[in-house]
Amino acid sequence: MSAAPRADCIADSAGGLTFDLDAPEGADASGHWSAALVLLRRGGDAVENADDEVRLPLTPNGDGRLRAVLPSTVPLPEGRWDAYVDAGEADPRRLLPGLADLRSLVDRRPGPSTSPLAVRIPYATKHGNLSLRSWQRAPHAEAGDLGLDAKGVTVHGTLHRVEDPAEWLAGAVAEARCRRDPELVCAVPLETEGHGFSFTIAHQELCERWEGGPDAWDLWLRRTDGSGEARVARLLDDVAEKKQIFVYPAQPVDAPYAPAQAGPYYTADNDLAIRVDERPPVS
Numbered sequence: 678m679s680a681a682p683r684a685d686c687i688a689d690s691a692g693g694l695t696f697d698l699d700a701p702e703g704a705d706a707s708g709h710w711s712a713a714l715v716l717l718r719r720g721g722d723a724v725e726n727a728d729d730e731v732r733l734p735l736t737p738n739g740d741g742r743l744r745a746v747l748p749s750t751v752p753l754p755e756g757r758w759d760a761y762v763d764a765g766e767a768d769p770r771r772l773l774p775g776l777a778d779l780r781s782l783v784d785r786r787p788g789p790s791t792s793p794l795a796v797r798i799p800y801a802t803k804h805g806n807l808s809l810r811s812w813q814r815a816p817h818a819e820a821g822d823l824g825l826d827a828k829g830v831t832v833h834g835t836l837h838r839v840e841d842p843a844e845w846l847a848g849a850v851a852e853a854r855c856r857r858d859p860e861l862v863c864a865v866p867l868e869t870e871g872h873g874f875s876f877t878i879a880h881q882e883l884c885e886r887w888e889g890g891p892d893a894w895d896l897w898l899r900r901t902d903g904s905g906e907a908r909v910a911r912l913l914d915d916v917a918e919k920k921q922i923f924v925y926p927a928q929p930v931d932a933p934y935a936p937a938q939a940g941p942y943y944t945a946d947n948d949l950a951i952r953v954d955e956r957p958p959v960s
Contacts, residue, residue, distance in 0.1 A: 681770060681771060681772070682770065682772055683698060683699075683772070683774065683775035683807075684696045684697065684698040684714070684760065684762075684772045684773070684775050684807055685698070685775040685776040685777070685778075686776075686777045686778070686779075686799045687777075688778065688781050688782050688797070688798075688799075688915075689749075690781040690782070691749040691795075692794070692795035692796055692797055693747060693748045694747045694797055694799065695744065695745075695746050695747075696714055696733070696744065696745045696746075696747070697738055697740075697742050697775075698714075698743055698762065698772070699743070700742065700743050711765060712734075712735040712743065712762065712763065712764045712765065713732045713733060713734055713735055713745070713762075713763045714732075714733045714735055714745035714761070714762055714763075714772070715731070715733075715761040716730070716731040716732075716733070716759070716760055716761075716809065717729065717758065717759050717761065718730070718754065718756050718757070718758055719757040719758065719808070720757075721756075728752075728754060731747070731751065731753060731758070733746065735762070749797075750795075753797060753809070753813070754813065755811055755813055757808055757810055758808060758811060759771070759802075759806065759807075759808050760799075760808060771806050771807075772806065773805060773806060774799065774800075774801045774805075774806075774807040777799055779915035782798065782915040783914055783915055784914065785913040785914065786913075787817075787838070790838060791815065791838055791839060791840055792815065793813040793814060793838065794812070794813065794814045794815060794817045794837055794838050795811075795812075795813055796811065796812040796813075796814075796912045796913070797809050797810070797811050798810045798915060798916070798917040800917035800918070810918070812910075812912050812947075814838065814910070815838040815839075816836060816837065816838045816839045816845070816905060816907040817837045817838050817907060817908075818834055818837075818874070818897075818898045818907040818909045818910070819834050819835045819836075819837060819910070819911065820833075820834045820909050820910060820911040821911075823925065823941055825928070825941070826928070827880075827928050827929075828880065828881070829878050829881075830877065830940070830941045830951060831875060831877040832875060832876055832896065832909065832941075833874075834875070834909060835872050835873050835874070836873075836898070836907065837872070839905070842872035843869065845900065846867055846872070846874050846898075847869060848900050848901055849867055849874075849898050849899060850864045850865065850866060850867060850899055850901060851864070851866075851867055851874075851876035851878070851896065851897070851898055851909075852864045852898075852899050853865075853878050853895070853896055853951060854894060854895045854896075854897060855892060855894055856892070856893040856894070856895060857892055857893075861886050863878065863882050863883060863894070865877060865878060865879075867898070874898070878951060880928060880930045880951075880953075881932075883939060883953050884930045884931075884932035884933075884934075884937045884939060885932070887932050887937055887953050888934055889934055889955065890954070890955070891952060891954045892952070892954070893944075893950050893951070893952055893953075894950060894951045894952075895908070895944075895948065895950045896908075896909040896948075896949045896950060896951070897909060909948065909949045910946070910948040910949060911943060911947055911949065916947075918945070920943050920944065920945060923943055924942075925940050925942065926940060927939060927954070928940055929956055930953075930956075935955060935956075936955070936956040937953055937954065938953070938954060938955075938956045939951060939952065939953045940952060
């Protein structure tokens with residue numbers, strides 16, 4: 678069997694992706710033939726659910742190669758999508774990553790719109806294959822700089838995909854929601870300017886309710902009239918998995934239950950959360 682094909686990828690600032698790859702062996706990139714780049718949602722079942730498969734026609738790009746385009750307007754539900762090429766063989770073949778031009782994703786600034794924000798970031802899996810990480814958020818609260826000190830975490834960010842961000846934020850609060858017990862919620866006021874916001878979560882308040890073991894608190898913005906909410910996440914760049922890239926030190930906290938530590942982290946979905954856990958003993 679010939680080597681697995683590689684796909685080069687170019688991202689645009691709207692959330693679209695363009696894939697270029699060499700024609701599979703035996704195919705003529707200048708002729709008329711049926712081939713597709715296939716995206717399969719990991720953990721899904723394309724037989725039972727048509728939304729778990731997206732087929733993108735491969736057509737000649739004029740440079741002796743084949744091209745497939747994934748526009749930002751084509752829905753791609755949140756999750757991880759594995760990339761294959763289907764050239765009429767018995768089974769589609771897994772694609773390998775080639776050159777990736779993701780410069781347009783760095784410091785991306787979405788335009789005004791109320792449609793879901795589409796974010797797709799290609800990446801190489803641990804097995805060296807090509808996959809995509811996809812998000813669709815409306816509204817979306819983009820996390821920016823984090824301020825850390827012994828007392829707590831200050832989050833700066835921007836709100837997107839609502840008709841009037843300033844009006845939306847004026848009637849909203851920030852919340853830290855305990856994953857262990859959904860009834861535990863720490864709500865704090867927002868400071869706002871235009872579509873920008875900031876808020877501070879005090880470590881001590883989270884630790885007052887801590888009962889040992891790891892606790893995760895997910896960060897949200899919520900309209901006080903119940904008309905909407907937005908998960909705080911960092912999506913508008915070219916980093917598909919931030920958990921191991923953006924690492925923040927935990928701060929010691931004197932909790933009623935036991936000595937604790939608390940600090941922010943990004944989840945596997947690039948959502949922002951705060952972890953409370955036991956403080957390691959001093960060696």
